[in-house]
Amino acid sequence: MRHITTFMLVLVGCPVAASDVPPPRAKADVAALVRQLSSDDFVQREAATERLAALKADAVPTELLSALKSPDPEVRERAKRAVAAIRERIALSPLPRAERFARRGQIDLSVAATVRSDYKADAPRLWESAFKLGFRAVENSGMKGDRLPTCPALSKDFPTFHKSSPYVQFLRTDERYAPKGSVENYHRMILASGVSVSEAFYGLCVIVSHGHIDTKKHISQSLVLATGDVTSEFAINDSVVICDGDVRVNGKVTKSLIIARGSISIKGDVRASTLAAGKIVRHGTIPAPPILSPGITPDDREGDKFKLADFEQNIRVEVKEKQINPLGVAFFELRQIGLDVKAADGTVQVMGVAPGKSCEDAGLKVGDVILDVGGKKPADAESLRWLLRDALAVGDAAVKVRRGKEALVVTVSLPE
Known part of the structure; x- marks a missing residue:
């Protein structure tokens, strides 16, 4: 979709000829753009729709609202799309930048904005974006039953998670976080520029990393968001992992949702999980669908119905690869x-x-x-x-x- 953006040119060294400097874009003439919605030229109609949808305003212009009542059904539909885009932008504009990105599923931009924010480590706003991204990903995955990971991503927001545990521990650092031993305190919140753990992540942790994450053992019951790669030398269990990079697991994966812009590589078995990648997914053994009674539909056999339900809700592995915006997560x-x-x-x-x-x-x-x-x-x-x-x-x-x-x-x- 086209967007109207600001323009600024600063010269360093020799002056640039006036012809090399593009003129600033004029303020949009809303009335003219609305009239253009009924142009005989399809390209002109498309251009007008995109420019109207990209308008930055505190309220929808009255000229555009009037187009919703046009006798031309195509004009009404185009106006409707533009109005919806403007209203969505208005609704998001008061939110902190990281939260606006999170609501759109833009994980890498949200994490990058979060680490540059001025909030203190225990400020709810600092963590709100992580919970929105995690919950959105789980919702889009369609995971249910025993396949749902038991981790903070199941909380719709930070207050819900915090209410369930008043003993949350917070840690924020501008450097790479590299503690000795396991990170196994329940309800620990970590925001860092990269994370290295010699043992394991364990116990309802939330890790937001502007950089790579690696652990010598496992990631368990955690929500992990990273702008780099995520590596576990042992396993990932009961977790949601989303990264702007590759995920490598040298062991097994169980009851987890893993989303990567790059590739996912799992050497061990996978069970009751969903794997979605922008590139390819490599994995060990995954459960096969149950063998049903020959010649009889599942509806005719209670045993077969149970087998299918058990497979779908408890052990099935779903693999999605070469996906643009996998499961609604955008990079x-x-x-x-x-x-x-x-x-x-x-x-x-x-x-x-x-x-x-x-x-x-x-x-x-x-x-x-x-x-x-x-x-x-x-x-x-x-x-x-x-x-x-x-x-x-x-x-x-x-x-x-x-x-x-x-x-x-x-x-x-x-x-x-």
């Missing part, structure tokens, strides 16, 4: 801001800029070489994605590029 991608790049010889070059997206609005052009994002140099396309993700999670991203012999900084915004 930041360069295409979201209309950017295509190629890395070669230690440089990252812009190969494409999608029309109507943030990068075009910012002034990026094909052929630009990206030097840094907020002062940090990308090594390849993936590291550029990480840098832009972290910057856009908290505001606009200052992107320094080389264009010919000139160096300049453009400001890229995240579509809201």
